[in-house]
Amino acid sequence: MSAAPAAKRQKASSPDDVASTPYKLIYWPGLPGRGEHIRLAFEEAGVAYEDTALQEDAVQQVLAQISTSNLAIGSALNVPPLAPPVLEHGDLVISQTSNILMYLAPRLGLVPDASNGDADAIYRLNALALTALDGLSNEVHDSHHPICTSLYFKDQRAEAIRSSKLFVKERLPKFLGYFERVLRVQAERDEANKWLCGAQLTYADLVLFQCLDGTSYQFPRAVKQLRDGGAYQRLFALHDAVKQRPNIAAYLASERRQPYGEGIYRYYKELDVVPEEDPEEDAKA
Template identity: 60%
Template sequence: MASEEVPAKRQKSAKDVPYHLIYWPSLPGRGEHIRLVLEEAGAEYTDTAHIKDGVNEVLAHINGEAPDDGINTPFFAPPILQHGDLVINQTPNILQYLGTRLGLVPDAESDPDGVYRVNGLALTALDGLSNEPHDCHHPIASGLYYEDQKPESKRRSEDYVKVRLPKFLGYFERVLNSKASGDGPWLYGGRLTYADIVLFQCLDGVKYMFSKAMAKLESEGEHPKVFALYDAVKERPRIKAYLESPRRQKYGLGIYRHYDELDIEL
């Protein structure tokens, strides 16, 4: 039996209640990594992006209007996850929490340090394939409009596509070729973890933003295992159903943006 067919045990506690994602509506954004993890696990959750006036809950948190309950700290920005009496933010923090509870990290008994290896892979994907693409269209200041920094954006995008993007794809290809990857298409231990889901979403966004470069790399057989992982995650039954549903929000003016002038060819 393949190791991916034996999921890690889910943690059970008094907090076996639905999860509540607090994030902006209209765009996938950083909250999409969390949604995909919840969808893959078949977890019950609510999402302010799909609740009428849900944005008011987001604003209450970032404007300091949410009640100070004496337990949870105020938050700088979403995504925010509420689960029972726990309220946390920061995408990697939430992902590690969910991964541990939902069986998307190695089993703690057989591989107690595996969770940290998985987290490292997720952090690298978020750094190089999410944060850096965002800075391609906002290289000077996030408070300025894209139109205020177009020349700098073009220069930054050229460097990213020609230098940084191949480095990160090459790194994950190296991971997938390593002994630690194990059997199958996954990054670590021969089984699906939340790092694979994070990498999928990052690749999906980069495919949208830099479609020409990514299409060329894939068609020329560059980084074949990276693209195979992308396809494998996309075909997971629950994720496939989610991606085909209206709950999957379209890209727009978020982290991943498509501007013809920034869609650099290799």
């Protein structure tokens, strides 16, 4: 009984079918969120995609995917997603940002050419992307919602101030330092290597760009201080280089780019802190 679906999936994954099958990104409207990593991959590759966040029924489409009544959409082999982003591509429906990017990147030319003999590059890239998402997305979000995501900021303001101070003092330099070290290793291997995985931009660079960009929105003073300090020159050069790529620059200037606001990255004046300030004293304010 399982042979037919497997054969169908193999056929749908052939190069001709994949190239002609439209991509559909399902995500919440009005904020970049985790869906932004998927958008950047499509935009850099110049590949057409449907973005439900720009449609009138955006919320309804997300709710249809994550509803407890959703048992399967598309192929019977699919499992219902817990949360967006969700990618539909033919019969395939998958969720989780890193998982979607691992699926898309080889199809969009955002991994090193397999002819270089590195068949395991996708796993190295996934490790880099996951690290960026852990430290510069999940932890940044938790800085303004340290107790629970269901509570309003005002209900955890003191805790958020302390959490943010500790994040910019301890965690932010740790993650920036890690990626600076990765870039330094690449440059030592070959001075032409400007990206996380050699001389070619990959999806991991796009993920890191978006994470650093969002973190800069939430913590502008701290990021500026760290940038001006000069210890992370390669990292900020990567951010600037991604921002200046023709397709990305055009996208960032377009109305398709969702503004920061109520998503992962949120600006609160109280949390716009720098490491030398005392978290204990401000938490009492």
